Amino acid sequence: xxxxxxxxxxxxxxxxxxxxxxxxxxxxxxxxxxxxxxxxxxxxxxxxxxxxxxxxxxxxxxxxxxxxxxxxxxxxxxxxxxxxxxxxxxxxxxxxxxxxxxxxxxxxxxxxxxxxxxxxxxxxxxxxxxxxxxxxxxxxxxxxxxxxxxxxxxxxxxxxxxxxxxxxxxxxxxxxxxxxxxxxxxxxxxxxxxxxxxxxxxxxxxxxxxxxxxxxxxxxxxxxx
Numbered sequence: 001x002x003x004x005x006x007x008x009x010x011x012x013x014x015x016x017x018x019x020x021x022x023x024x025x026x027x028x029x030x031x032x033x034x035x036x037x038x039x040x041x042x043x044x045x046x047x048x049x050x051x052x053x054x055x056x057x058x059x060x061x062x063x064x065x066x067x068x069x070x071x072x073x074x075x076x077x078x079x080x081x082x083x084x085x086x087x088x089x090x091x092x093x094x095x096x097x098x099x100x101x102x103x104x105x106x107x108x109x110x111x112x113x114x115x116x117x118x119x120x121x122x123x124x125x126x127x128x129x130x131x132x133x134x135x136x137x138x139x140x141x142x143x144x145x146x147x148x149x150x151x152x153x154x155x156x157x158x159x160x161x162x163x164x165x166x167x168x169x170x171x172x173x174x175x176x177x178x179x180x181x182x183x184x185x186x187x188x189x190x191x192x193x194x195x196x197x198x199x200x201x202x203x204x205x206x207x208x209x210x211x212x213x214x215x216x217x218x219x220x221x222x223x224x225x
Contacts, residue, residue: 001070003077004032005041011199012041013083013109014070016090019057022050027174027188028087031111034192040199043074047090057089060096067097071105085109085137088146088172092125095136099128107135107161107202109195112172115147115155123151129159136162137198139191141170143177165194 002023005012015032017023023044032042047066049058057063067084074082084094084105091110097103116122129136138156140147149166156164169177170187183190 001073002032002044003041003074004036004044005078006036006039008039009041009078009080010039010196011081011083011106012043012074012078013085013195014067014074014094014105015042015044016067016070016084016086016094017044017046017050018086018088018090018112022046030174030186030188031087031191034186034188035195037189038192038196040192040195041078041080043070043077045070045073060093060100063089063093064097064101064103067094068101068103071097071103081106083107083109085111087111088114095129095132098134099131105134107137108132109137109139109198111139111191112144112174113138113140113147113152114172115152118145121148121151123155126155129155129162132159133161135198135202137195138162138164139167139194140164141167141172141174141176141187143169143171146172163198165191165198167191 017028023046028044032044035042047058047063049056071082082105084097085091085108086094091113095108098105115125140152156162167187167190168183169181174187176187
């Protein structure tokens with residue numbers, strides 16, 4: 001596990017990787033670095049299939065157990081509010097960990113939520129989200145072929161605690177169109193800025209009680225857990 005925490009952290013995020021690459025992938029590192037710059041700690045881990053060198057992802061039962069264990073590990077590092085989330089498959093499994101295992105996350109942050117397979121628009125993968133009462137943030141690229149806007153927008157609108165932020169010109173893997181992108185910062189900084197604004201909007205709720213605002217426990221910024 002990789003625990004990355006700034007000294008001014010306001011929350012921590014268990015950041016699960018996607019189906020095709022592990023916790024040390026450059027996109028995962030870029031997300032963690034950008035979130036750190038915005039005062040959000042992250043804990044990354046590898047799913048069992050990735051550790052074993054298998055190509056096929058773990059079953060939901062195995063994946064959600066790994067997320068529950070990562071949440072417990074994060075709780076050993078800090079008293080900050082702990083959120084669950086991740087890239088693609090990792091974020092989807094994080095939502096199942098909340099629903100199926102009752103992991104007591106403060107909320108969920110989805111990075112490129114895989115609503116459907118490419119070219120097969122559907123919302124069946126998201127039916128369980130209506131059971132989640134905690135805050136949810138969707139960070140999705142405007143060119144993501146696994147989350148068509150005409151499906152994702154009404155889905156998020158139907159979830160009372162959910163917010164959607166469109167990542168300017170980004171695809172599912174956070175590649176952007178530099179010539180047409182209107183935002184000047186990197187897509188990862190855009191994600192972190194949106195995430196921090198979302199967290200700040202929850203201040204004054206029980207997610208940021210005096211108990212949860214205690215100083216985070218730190219060893220070093222990139223030390224394996």
